[in-house]
Amino acid sequence: MTTYKEIFGKYVRSVSSDPPAAAGEGEIWYNTSSNVFKSSVPVGAWSSGGTLSTARSYIGSAGIQTAALGFGGYIGPFTNETEEYNGTAWTGGGNINTSRQLIAGFGTQTAAAGTGGDISPGPITSTEEYNGSSWTSVTSLPQSTSGAGSTGTQTAGLVAGGNFSPVRTESFEYDGSSWTATPDISPAKLVGRMAGTQTAAIFFGGQSTPGNPSITANQQNYNGSSWTTGASLNTARTALGGSGTSTSALAYAGEAPPGNSTATESFNGSSWSTAPATVSTARDRVGSAGANSSSALLFAGTPPTTGITEEFTATATVSTLTTG
Amino acid sequence: MSLFIYGTSTNTGKNFFSRQNRLDFFLRGYPANVWVIGNNEKGALWLAETNGVEKTKAEAQAIVDAEITAAQTDYDALSDEDRRFLTRPAQVTLP
Numbered sequence: 001m002t003t004y005k006e007i008f009g010k011y012v013r014s015v016s017s018d019p020p021a022a023a024g025e026g027e028i029w030y031n032t033s034s035n036v037f038k039s040s041v042p043v044g045a046w047s048s049g050g051t052l053s054t055a056r057s058y059i060g061s062a063g064i065q066t067a068a069l070g071f072g073g074y075i076g077p078f079t080n081e082t083e084e085y086n087g088t089a090w091t092g093g094g095n096i097n098t099s100r101q102l103i104a105g106f107g108t109q110t111a112a113a114g115t116g117g118d119i120s121p122g123p124i125t126s127t128e129e130y131n132g133s134s135w136t137s138v139t140s141l142p143q144s145t146s147g148a149g150s151t152g153t154q155t156a157g158l159v160a161g162g163n164f165s166p167v168r169t170e171s172f173e174y175d176g177s178s179w180t181a182t183p184d185i186s187p188a189k190l191v192g193r194m195a196g197t198q199t200a201a202i203f204f205g206g207q208s209t210p211g212n213p214s215i216t217a218n219q220q221n222y223n224g225s226s227w228t229t230g231a232s233l234n235t236a237r238t239a240l241g242g243s244g245t246s247t248s249a250l251a252y253a254g255e256a257p258p259g260n261s262t263a264t265e266s267f268n269g270s271s272w273s274t275a276p277a278t279v280s281t282a283r284d285r286v287g288s289a290g291a292n293s294s295s296a297l298l299f300a301g302t303p304p305t306t307g308i309t310e311e312f313t314a315t316a317t318v319s320t321l322t323t324g
Numbered sequence: 325m326s327l328f329i330y331g332t333s334t335n336t337g338k339n340f341f342s343r344q345n346r347l348d349f350f351l352r353g354y355p356a357n358v359w360v361i362g363n364n365e366k367g368a369l370w371l372a373e374t375n376g377v378e379k380t381k382a383e384a385q386a387i388v389d390a391e392i393t394a395a396q397t398d399y400d401a402l403s404d405e406d407r408r409f410l411t412r413p414a415q416v417t418l419p
Binding site: 043045046047048049050051074076088089120259262277278280281282302303304308309311313 | 335337338339340341342343344345346347351352353354355391392395405406410411413414416
């Protein structure tokens with residue numbers, strides 16, 4: 001039998017008082033004052049954040065929990081409004097040049113890009129870059145699409161799939177000035193979520209046709225040169241929130257028939273696990289941002305159309321170990 | 325004792341509910357600022373501290389139903405073009 005020392009490199013310590021939760025994360029110790037074994041494990045939960053000034057669905061998004069960007073979306077007509085989140089509240093930013101929904105966003109709050117999207121009567125190729133105060137039109141995407149998956153930075157972005165009919169398989173890399181076609185995803189899908197970087201990305205959830213029956217748990221992995229099938233979400237869903245890296249990501253909310261999901265899933269680089277934490281307000285067509293599986297931001301969505309924002313935070317918490 | 329408390333409370337944004345609140349009691353939001361709250365002391369305290377108004381389950385359900393019915397009416401009045409981007413709101417049954 002493998003011993004604790006062989007796994008962790010240390011014997012189980014006996015201490016009279018618990019170490020700080022963050023310092024003891026992952027370790028098991030014996031508390032001689034209370035005569036119990038304890039450990040420190042990350043515990044995640046969603047809390048309320050500042051509400052968007054303009055409620056909307058299918059909003060474009062970029063950034064992290066404490067420095068996020070939401071832009072465009074659907075409010076009845078399409079909107080060009082941009083809002084910036086600072087960890088507490090949303091404030092207005094520069095408007096995008098072309099009002100639209102379903103924009104594929106990537107980058108940071110002060111160096112973001114948005115491409116494609118939907119306006120009447122259909123998808124577009126328009127790409128814009130944000131510098132923290134204003135949007136500038138740049139090189140258009142080679143293929144019109146809307147609701148594509150997207151991740152990366154303003155100078156190293158990745159976009160794949162999207163579009164309601166036909167649903168696209170094409171993917172493209174962006175270097176800050178031009179687009180390069182990369183291998184197709186398989187199967188095609190739209191309104192899934194992507195996390196990671198241009199050369200290490202995961203693309204999860206979504207749907208392969210406009211109808212509900214095609215809502216999928218599928219994940220595809222990109223390594224900078226090819227797409228391969230990855231782990232599956234536990235809850236098939238579309239128009240979801242998702243963020244993080246290719247080895248530390250979260251999936252949350254989204255449409256999961258017969259309704260919208262409150263479930264949160266965490267990805268560790270090889271598999272998805274459903275977290276105890278649930279989103280407080282179930283919704284789909286959301287905006288999302290986040291750095292890893294410990295921190296995320298969920299905002300906007302429908303129905304009804306909302307500007308509600310929630311923050312996910314996982315922090316190390318000391319727990320008593322019990323046997324049962 | 326019932327599992328849940330039902331109430332209305334307007335989401336005021338940051339700190340309306342905290343991470344610790346979510347660890348202390350069940351909390352789920354529905355249309356029209358209706359909240360379903362785990363029935364324990366901390367859940368009841370949260371509703372009071374957010375200036376919420378406790379409702380019976382039937383009252384809360386009626387508020388949600390009215391909101392969704394209104395949203396359905398709005399949806400039905402849209403053009404086919406606008407409906408392309410929306411799903412008709414579905415009725416929700418509170419737990």
